[in-house]
Amino acid sequence: MPLPQTEIPGRLQKQLADRGIRMTGPRRAILRVIETANKHLDASQILRKARAVDRSVDRSTVYRTIGLLKRQGLIDELDLMHINGEGHYYERKLGPDHIHMACLRCGKISEFVSKTFDSLKQQLERDCRFHIVVSRLEVGGYCSACRH
Amino acid sequence: MPLPQTEIPGRLQKQLADRGIRMTGPRRAILRVIETANKHLDASQILRKARAVDRSVDRSTVYRTIGLLKRQGLIDELDLMHINGEGHYYERKLGPDHIHMACLRCGKISEFVSKTFDSLKQQLERDCRFHIVVSRLEVGGYCSACRH
DNA sequence: TTAAGTGCAAATATTTTGCTGTCAC
């Protein structure tokens, strides 16, 4: 399990400011939602929560902000094995990279941190002379409670 | 690089027959396309190629057949880091699991087989008491020709 | 001031579904 990260509120906002990126009301609302989320959210969920803060936030602004954060390398995009529909989920990039496990029966998502994962990426970079910018390892299967 | 797999033509069709799954003209065309593909194809590409064989094949049949093959564990679904749009790509499940690398500059997709990947999955199954059915490791970055 | 960001509406892309007729076994 990844260690809970002690997060400074508004850090995401600061990271963008440090890069000279303009801050606006809708953007602030969306960043706050992503920052305080305790689970992986999709675009519609981010929209709904952001609207609870700033009523005027539009769906397209959510997508544009997600795009910005992806380009800046501040969030990761996940499929979670498409356990619910074809959309994507997002999470702050915090702490060590981790593996996402999706239970095909109960739908639970869990996370796993492993040094072997880091070694594997290093090995790939070396053996393939490939510079990794972003990586995603997802597995689908049966969790301890659901497996037979 | 994964070793090229010597493939018996019609093997996919046989695998379905062995499971008592009905064979039809459109299905045969789609299976053949997937089987003989030399690169990862998305649903639209599969449709176009299948239509070259059997003019009447419908897009929904392509999606239904992809769904069937996924449920049967005979193909893997890939995002290839969404280097082109939001769709999915498909490939025969053949030989050892491999990692997909997508170059963010030239778009080249390459593959990497590693024993470390297998160890990582074994470790996850043991440590998390999770039974893996399907896994997907994709990385985005810069290939040897494009990195600076 | 002005380049960047926004909401709104519409377009595009991707996948799924209902239905009715057909076909494999």
Place this chain on the structure above:
DNA sequence: GTGACAGCAAAATATTTGCACTTAA
């Protein structure tokens, strides 16, 4: 014969874009 599969059309879902107005720096 019958349940599985097909094409077709339409719907559902997910994301992007053009445009005119607004705003942060």
